[in-house]
Amino acid sequence: MLNDPIPPHVDPRKLADRGVTLEGSLPLSDLERLCDPLSDNVGTVQAKFVFERDERKAVVIHSHLDVEVKMVCQRCLELVTLPIHSECSYAVVKEGANTQSLPKGYDVLELGEDPLDLQALIEEELLLALPIVPAHHPEECQQPAGTDEPEPSEDEVTRSNPFSVLAQLKRDPNV
Numbered sequence: 001m002l003n004d005p006i007p008p009h010v011d012p013r014k015l016a017d018r019g020v021t022l023e024g025s026l027p028l029s030d031l032e033r034l035c036d037p038l039s040d041n042v043g044t045v046q047a048k049f050v051f052e053r054d055e056r057k058a059v060v061i062h063s064h065l066d067v068e069v070k071m072v073c074q075r076c077l078e079l080v081t082l083p084i085h086s087e088c089s090y091a092v093v094k095e096g097a098n099t100q101s102l103p104k105g106y107d108v109l110e111l112g113e114d115p116l117d118l119q120a121l122i123e124e125e126l127l128l129a130l131p132i133v134p135a136h137h138p139e140e141c142q143q144p145a146g147t148d149e150p151e152p153s154e155d156e157v158t159r160s161n162p163f164s165v166l167a168q169l170k171r172d173p174n175v
């Protein structure tokens with residue numbers, strides 16, 4: 001099942017009636033807008049979509065997406081391979097329908113009579129899942145030779161605090 005291609009267009013209402021799970025893959029290079037911020041378009045998106053009707057008979061889709069992408073680390077400017085995982089729940093509603101009564105935690109997916117463009121949905125969801133500032137894990141990040149450590153951002157200072165406190169405790173023989 002895992003290597004089946006993901007159909008580009010589906011009718012989520014029919015699939016939900018049958019309780020279908022679609023599982024498959026598609027080449028990263030098919031998603032042009034997603035590849036734009038990436039360093040290359042080599043890779044495969046693994047996608048799983050569970051279609052069902054909830055207790056209120058609304059059509060819902062649960063997505064699970066996985067892909068490895070290559071981006072430029074903003075700390076050392078070398079390539080970094082980043083595993084991207086995204087899960088979402090969508091509630092399918094008619095165009096212009098009242099969405100106020102929808103349960104929380106669902107993204108609203110307005111759909112008229114046209115089939116759902118599954119490929120566009122995958123692309124949109126993965127674009128949102130990309131890191132805003134791609135970077136290596138600090139321990140794996142190689143500073144280019146001869147350059148100074150960049151000023152740590154406020155965020156990093158906060159995160160490193162518990163460790164410096166710990167280091168001080170360890171240095172104190174009375175603790």
Ligand SMILES: [Zn+2]
Nearest residue numbers: 073076136141
């Ligand atoms: Zn790096």
